[in-house]
Amino acid sequence: MTALAVKGLRKRYGSFEAVRGISFKVEKGEIFGLIGPNGAGKTTTIKLIVGLLRPDGGEVKLLGREMPNKDVLRRVGYMPQELALYMNLTVEENLEFYSRLYGLSKREFNQRKDWTLKFVGLDKFKDRIVRELSGGMQRRVSLACALIHEPEFLILDEPTVGVDPNLRANFWGYFRQLTESGASILITTHYMDEAVNCDRIAVMMKGKIVTIASPQEIMEKTESRTLEEAILKLTRW
Numbered sequence: 001m002t003a004l005a006v007k008g009l010r011k012r013y014g015s016f017e018a019v020r021g022i023s024f025k026v027e028k029g030e031i032f033g034l035i036g037p038n039g040a041g042k043t044t045t046i047k048l049i050v051g052l053l054r055p056d057g058g059e060v061k062l063l064g065r066e067m068p069n070k071d072v073l074r075r076v077g078y079m080p081q082e083l084a085l086y087m088n089l090t091v092e093e094n095l096e097f098y099s100r101l102y103g104l105s106k107r108e109f110n111q112r113k114d115w116t117l118k119f120v121g122l123d124k125f126k127d128r129i130v131r132e133l134s135g136g137m138q139r140r141v142s143l144a145c146a147l148i149h150e151p152e153f154l155i156l157d158e159p160t161v162g163v164d165p166n167l168r169a170n171f172w173g174y175f176r177q178l179t180e181s182g183a184s185i186l187i188t189t190h191y192m193d194e195a196v197n198c199d200r201i202a203v204m205m206k207g208k209i210v211t212i213a214s215p216q217e218i219m220e221k222t223e224s225r226t227l228e229e230a231i232l233k234l235t236r237w
């Protein structure tokens with residue numbers, strides 16, 4: 001079953017075309033990576049999908065509905081590249097804010113919060129002010145905020161930037177657990193040791209998709225020993 005279908009998507013900033021007619025599908029239960037050099041158009045693509053930007057062409061169908069659609073957004077978790085947290089509030093207060101944004105009742109929030117905090121290993125930190133937490137812990141709060149409403153589709157824009165290797169491995173453990181319980185994930189990352197964990201990858205360059213395949217297939221096709229080497233070959237200017 002297809003969870004996300006992007007068809008002929010385009011976006012210009014003035015006369016510069018950042019996304020040039022890209023198409024791809026993310027299947028239910030899949031971790032799908034958008035990989036490519038700085039400026040390839042990954043964040044723009046994500047913002048078009050969640051409706052933060054209006055496309056100049058093409059269409060996005062998320063969870064069976066044409067976007068933008070407010071009802072669908074309640075079933076989607078979005079972790080933006082720049083942390084969108086209230087630094088002066090506690091971890092739990094941030095979670096509660098997002099749960100309201102996603103339309104959860106107080107009762108639903110109370111039912112969900114313990115599981116979510118435990119899932120990202122923050123249960124002992126729920127009363128801490130976010131500003132006083134380390135960068136890696138703040139990322140975990142941000143992930144918790146994207147998960148509080150039990151989304152069917154998760155969109156993660158460089159979720160592990162500045163996160164130490166141990167915690168990064170933990171994050172990928174969480175992601176796999178979520179897809180095993182039926183969620184789908186669209187993720188961007190610059191870390192190739194992480195990208196290799198995706199089921200499939202779309203390699204983007206200059207607003208276009210160069211190839212879509214599993215990391216293994218991409219390495220074989222480009223006769224590379226590592227994904228890093230393969231991506232370098234595919235995105236050489």
Ligand SMILES: Nc1ncnc2c1ncn2[C@@H]1O[C@H](COP(=O)(O)OP(=O)(O)OP(=O)(O)O)[C@@H](O)[C@H]1O
Nearest residue numbers: 013014016018036037038039040041042043044045
């Ligand atoms: N608001 C904007 N106005 C003008 N140009 C923009 C704007 N946002 C992005 N761009 C340009 O569009 C292109 C794609 O940017 P985008 O942020 O989507 O790339 P990216 O692949 O996410 O890069 P990174 O890996 O650095 O996050 C870049 O050349 C960028 O300079």
